Structure formats: C-alpha cells, structure tokens
Amino acid sequence: MLTAHIIKTIQSLDKKKYRQKYNLFLVEGNKIIKELPNSDYEIENLYSIDPENITFKMHEIEKILPNDLKKISFLQHPKDSVAVCKIPENKYLENVSIQLILDGIQDPGNLGTIIRLADWFGIEQIICSNDTVDVYNPKVIQATMGSFLRVNVFYTNLEEYLKEYKHPIFGTDMNGENIYETNFPEQFSLVFGNEGNGLRPSTEDLISTIITIPRFGNSQSTESLNVSMSAGIILGEIFSKK
Amino acid sequence: MLTAHIIKTIQSLDKKKYRQKYNLFLVEGNKIIKELPNSDYEIENLYSIDPENITFKMHEIEKILPNDLKKISFLQHPKDSVAVCKIPENKYLENVSIQLILDGIQDPGNLGTIIRLADWFGIEQIICSNDTVDVYNPKVIQATMGSFLRVNVFYTNLEEYLKEYKHPIFGTDMNGENIYETNFPEQFSLVFGNEGNGLRPSTEDLISTIITIPRFGNSQSTESLNVSMSAGIILGEIFSKK
Numbered sequence: 001m002l003t004a005h006i007i008k009t010i011q012s013l014d015k016k017k018y019r020q021k022y023n024l025f026l027v028e029g030n031k032i033i034k035e036l037p038n039s040d041y042e043i044e045n046l047y048s049i050d051p052e053n054i055t056f057k058m059h060e061i062e063k064i065l066p067n068d069l070k071k072i073s074f075l076q077h078p079k080d081s082v083a084v085c086k087i088p089e090n091k092y093l094e095n096v097s098i099q100l101i102l103d104g105i106q107d108p109g110n111l112g113t114i115i116r117l118a119d120w121f122g123i124e125q126i127i128c129s130n131d132t133v134d135v136y137n138p139k140v141i142q143a144t145m146g147s148f149l150r151v152n153v154f155y156t157n158l159e160e161y162l163k164e165y166k167h168p169i170f171g172t173d174m175n176g177e178n179i180y181e182t183n184f185p186e187q188f189s190l191v192f193g194n195e196g197n198g199l200r201p202s203t204e205d206l207i208s209t210i211i212t213i214p215r216f217g218n219s220q221s222t223e224s225l226n227v228s229m230s231a232g233i234i235l236g237e238i239f240s241k242k
Numbered sequence: 243m244l245t246a247h248i249i250k251t252i253q254s255l256d257k258k259k260y261r262q263k264y265n266l267f268l269v270e271g272n273k274i275i276k277e278l279p280n281s282d283y284e285i286e287n288l289y290s291i292d293p294e295n296i297t298f299k300m301h302e303i304e305k306i307l308p309n310d311l312k313k314i315s316f317l318q319h320p321k322d323s324v325a326v327c328k329i330p331e332n333k334y335l336e337n338v339s340i341q342l343i344l345d346g347i348q349d350p351g352n353l354g355t356i357i358r359l360a361d362w363f364g365i366e367q368i369i370c371s372n373d374t375v376d377v378y379n380p381k382v383i384q385a386t387m388g389s390f391l392r393v394n395v396f397y398t399n400l401e402e403y404l405k406e407y408k409h410p411i412f413g414t415d416m417n418g419e420n421i422y423e424t425n426f427p428e429q430f431s432l433v434f435g436n437e438g439n440g441l442r443p444s445t446e447d448l449i450s451t452i453i454t455i456p457r458f459g460n461s462q463s464t465e466s467l468n469v470s471m472s473a474g475i476i477l478g479e480i481f482s483k484k
Binding site: 147180239 | 355358359361362363364387388389392455456457458459463464468470477478479481482484
C-alpha cells in the first residue's frame with residue numbers, strides 16, 4: 001500500500017543522497033517500464049493508475065489513484081505508471097570498441113541526450129568522471145527515453161582510468177584537428193568536457209588527439225555548440241566512415 | 243520610467259498575440275544585447291541594473307532595480323539587462339544556397355537550437371510554416387544564444403512556397419535514403435517535420451528525396467532522434483562534403 005511513509009521515500013529519490021541510501025530510482029511510463037523485464041534492472045514496486053492496461057506479465061502491480069501518482073511522479077505531466085527499481089552495481093564492460101567518456105557533465109538533459117545518442121549509434125558504454133551528474137537522476141532517466149536500458153554507464157576516477165586505458169583517446173575542444181580529416185581507429189574513446197569549462201587540464205594531458213567540429217559560419221560571435229549536439233555531429237561523422 | 247503599465251506590457255510579450263499587438267519582443271543579457279547595434283534589430287527601450295557596465299554606445303539606458311528586472315525578465319535567473327526590440331518585417335532572402343525548412347516545429351527549444359546550428363554552419367535562412375513556433379518567443383530567443391541575429395527566419399504558407407521553389411527539396415523521415423549515401427547539390431532545401439507527427443502529407447508530396455540517419459544500434463526499442471539532433475547530424479554530414 002502506498003503509505004505516507006512510502007510516498008515520502010519515493011519523493012526523496014529526486015536526490016542522489018537518498019537514491020544511494022535506499023539504492024532505488026524511478027522509471028516512469030508504461031512504454032519504458034515494459035522494457036524492464038528484458039533488462040538487468042529489477043523492479044522493487046510498481047504503481048499504476050490503470051493496471052488493466054499493463055498487458056505484459058511482470059511484477060505485481062499496485063493500483064493507485066491519479067492524485068497519488070501526482071505525488072510520486074517527478075514529471076510535470078505524470079504518465080500512467082511508476083516503477084521503483086533497484087540501482088544495479090556500477091559495472092565496467094571490458095573491450096568495448098567505441099566508448100564515450102564524460103568529464104564533469106552537469107546538465108541532466110545533456111547526459112540523457114548523450115545516452116540516447118549512444119544507443120542510436122550502438123555504443124555500449126559511457127565512462128563518467130565521479131563528478132558527472134548521476135545517471136539515476138530522474139531528469140536523466142527521462143531524457144534517455146529508455147536508452148539507459150541499453151547503454152552501460154560506469155562511474156570512475158577518470159584520471160586513473162585514462163592512465164590505464166590502452167587505446168587512442170580523442171578529446172573534443174576548440175582549435176583541435178578537423179573531425180572531417182580525422183582517421184578514427186577500430187577501438188578508441190571519445191572524451192567530452194564540462195558544459196562551461198570544457199576538459200579538465202588533468203584529463204587533457206592524457207588525450208592523444210584533440211578534435212573540433214569546424215565552424216562554417218563567419219561570425220566570431222557564434223556560440224560554440226552544446227556538448228550533446230557536438231557529440232551527435234561527431235558520432236555522425238565517425239559512423240559515416242563505418 | 244518603468245511604470246506599472248510598462249511592466250505589464252513587457253510581461254505580456256511572453257504571448258505571441260501581444261508581441262504582434264505591440265510589435266515588440268525581448269532580448270536579455272548584455273552579451274547578446276551588445277550585438278544588436280550591428281544587426282537589423284532596433285531597440286525600443288533598454289533597461290539595466292548596471293548601466294555603467296554597458297561600455298558600448300547604443301541606445302539610452304534606463305537604470306532599474308534588481309527587483310524590477312525580475313518583473314520584466316522571462317528568465318528563471320534574470321541577467322543584467324533587458325532590451326525591448328521592434329519585431330522587423332517578415333522578409334525573404336532570395337537565392338540562399340542551403341536553407342532549412344521547418345514544417346510545424348512546436349518546441350521553442352528545438353527552434354532555438356536549430357537556429358544556433360544554422361548559424362554554426364553559415365546557413366542564412368530558415369523557412370517556417372505559419373504554425374511553427376514563433377521565433378520571437380522568449381524561450382526561442384534564449385535558446386538561440388544570439389544566433390537569431392545572424393539567421394533570417396521567414397514564415398510562410400509552406401505548401402505554396404514549396405510548389406514555387408525551383409531547387410531539390412530533401413525531407414527527413416524514417417525509411418528514407420541513407421544520408422551517408424546521398425549526394426547533396428549546390429542549392430537545396432532540407433525539411434524537418436513536427437516533433438510528434440513528422441512531415442505533413444501535403445509537405446511530403448512536394449519533397450524530391452526522403453533521407454534518413456541510419457541507426458547503428460540493434461534495438462528496435464530505441465526512440466528516433468530528436469529533431470534538432472537529427473538536424474545537427476545531417477548538417478554535419480552535408481558540410482563534411484564541402
């Protein structure tokens with residue numbers, strides 16, 4: 001039963017501190033929830049205003065009122081159902097051919113969009129610095145549109161990780177090599193820096209090649225592209241050569 | 243002087259109806275405001291909490307209090323200054339080599355991001371169907387990061403426009419020709435459809451070639467890319483051949 005205590009616990013999952021304390025996060029909407037049984041994620045509780053509409057057999061479903069759904073949803077316009085899921089352990093996939101590395105990305109929308117992009121291009125893993133926004137942040141999960149189910153996100157000490165990494169490391173910044181003239185090998189990592197500050201010097205030191213999307217417009221006033229847009233354009237270019 | 247009446251008028255500029263009534267829109271932040279004198283835009287009023295900090299000579303500046311700035315700003319975190327600008331006439335640039343066409347884009351963030359992209363790639367014009375979100379919507383202006391100053395946005399009856407247009411028209415959708423195998427001519431238009439519904443049938447009928455970004459991931463559950471991300475990847479590919 002959805003007691004006041006449970007509602008309060010679910011509401012607290014907005015914050016990383018409480019997600020870690022309870023080891024839980026939320027997945028909202030039947031469309032994504034129905035993919036959970038085919039993934040590594042485990043459902044702890046499943047609440048729905050319309051359980052009859054969930055035709056797939058999975059976890060026991062608790063029927064709740066729209067008013068209660070509003071209380072436990074992090075969406076402005078709550079959907080049909082909310083699944084409380086267990087946070088799996090932080091695991092690393094060995095030997096991924098192309099992987100993305102995020103060095104201090106802060107905006108949940110950017111991380112979510114980059115996970116969605118990775119999924120589109122079949123990239124299996126994203127390595128994040130420990131200070132990158134948490135993948136289980138509800139805004140990140142929402143922005144992935146379900147792609148978090150198919151892309152492994154691993155948090156680590158980036159400097160130590162990069163020192164041990166055996167393949168070429170490309171980093172994106174202004175004033176690097178033109179992406180259209182870059183030859184990408186079979187196996188490599190592609191690093192994106194923080195939205196405001198770019199790559200950390202300690203990260204940049206470990207990068208083999210800095211690459212840049214050339215600007216075709218003439219105005220020096222033009223702002224550099226947003227990090228997720230840059231990721232999309234660069235991945236588009238890498239995969240054009242596949 | 244910033245009277246209660248003027249505050250109310252400025253606040254109403256959040257709505258297209260009132261922007262059209264007064265023929266005014268807002269530009270926020272010194273960084274973008276200082277580019278206005280080099281553009282076609284005319285400032286009607288300029289308010290700042292820190293006029294001494296505006297070193298560039300332009301319009302007379304009215305000093306206001308932070309509390310008043312909060313009232314007239316559309317930003318969650320208001321910047322230093324607000325310029326009330328005249329909406330210029332809806333003008334068309336003839337003979338642009340590559341232009342984008344938007345068929346019913348609704349999300350202000352998407353339009354703003356696409357204008358910013360166009361600016362990056364030096365695309366001078368975007369043609370919008372009359373039902374596309376208004377470029378002078380404060381959220382659009384903000385998302386362009388100043389790029390609205392350098393890209394002409396023209397609203398028109400799209401069906402009539404496309405019937406008269408003399409160059410190839412590419413449209414983006416699922417199940418089209420692979421963008422990596424498409425030859426783009428010197429002069430053409432590239433059409434993007436509405437976020438939810440894609441291209442209107444009446445628009446699709448007038449398109450020469452439908453193109454698609456191939457999906458490299460294997461999952462059929464992967465959502466199609468957001469329209470502004472698609473625009474970025476396709477423009478990246480078109481300009482890789484320049």
